[in-house]
Amino acid sequence: MFIKQFYNEENGKINISRQQASDFAKQIADDFNPIHNVDAKRFCVPGDLLFSIVLNKVGVNQQMHFDFCGMVTEGVELKFPEQYVESASVADDNDKAYLTYTASGQHSNCQTLIESLIRSYVGFSGHTFPGILGQLMKRNNVMINPARPMVMYESMDICLQRLDVSEVSLRFDMEQMTLAVDGKRGQAKLRFDFISGKEVIGHGVKNMVLSGLREYDQQQMEQICVDYQQMKDANQAA
Template identity: 35%
Template sequence: MPASTAPATDWLDDFYNADSDQLWVTADQGSRFAKEIAGDHNPLHDAESSRFCVPGDLLFALIVRRYGLARHFALSFRGMLRAGTRLSFPSQPAQAFTIADENDRDTVEVQYDRPVTTDPAALLVLIEAYVASSGETFPDRLGPLLAEAGVMFNPQRPFLVYDGMALDIQRAPGTDVRVTPADASLAVNGKRADVQFDYRIADGDGALGEASKRMVVSGLRPYDAEAMTAVIAAYHARRAR
């Protein structure tokens, strides 16, 4: 059984649609979540983009809200999820399960080990705290990693996608959860780079656990400081709109 039951109404209700065990996200909902909740201004999350994909952080939020927390909770995304794609959520989650789309294609692989009964209000606080930290990967954390590795993405067609995440907690959280950045690493493999960002999780009672986020950066080319400066300036301008 799920480890917690979400309240009938909460702020996440604005960012998805549901019909029985099926759920879907419109481009407008996904874009607003990325910008308003996660602070993520990746062009792939612009509602009008032909390459639009549903933010991975929104999928994380909806899965955790549906099933609750576990001592070990991990997601692996199987490609980019397009707007309006209906997802089927299993009614009884196992230790490992998948979420499939309307054509029975697996979109998310989930590991859900040792459920933790959690107060619904605390659950939403943890979701929001994690998403807010996760959305701050570019340029503050990713930029220095790219510069150190001597590579960058195509500034005319940036492609940075969320590959997966893991969350490990020791106990149920309180309603004062804090998620703070920890280590970060980048490994170049040809024209792509695999990136991992780590986080520490705590509340008023002390250390609670840790999390990690995996991303893929594609279309790598030699680092160009002038071009990257322009990309970062354009990104900040998008944030200020």
């Protein structure tokens, strides 16, 4: 499985280097959030990499729920489930959980399906900001603090009607996306469909929390998008 190049495993524990986390974010998720840069002061492993490792180890189920409950920084050694179980957590030696997982329904270890699901979901998830969230914030006349953006990955659900397929793609419609604003806090629900051939075989939702919201400023948001694109272009040219 391609995902193994993005982590190290020894004595039943996994650690992820800055370079591996950064490579996954940029090469697989097309995500250029500076928090995943090798030299970032507030470095954090992408939550989608943890999700991908879980699927690689335990397989895929018809119903899956993931809660993201902590940021993985450099040097943290993690214990992952090694085989399919109905519920498990990804935790460190002090039993601090960074991700919890529950699953039900039919189960599959089809590597082609698992890789296809990982690539399609992570590719979508990596474009959450500024693309999807930017449109949602404009629609609701709010925006994050550009000096200190607070956007947190909270949870994710996947529901598949069938597993007897080898490949899936992901499709979304901006009209399915919602942002509920309560003062300076926002709850985003990013809904999507899984497609096999021309058939919709499943659905999912990514839940995110936005903090420190303020009134929407078109000029500031345009500058955020310009800065992000320049950073992306610089990384790709390096």
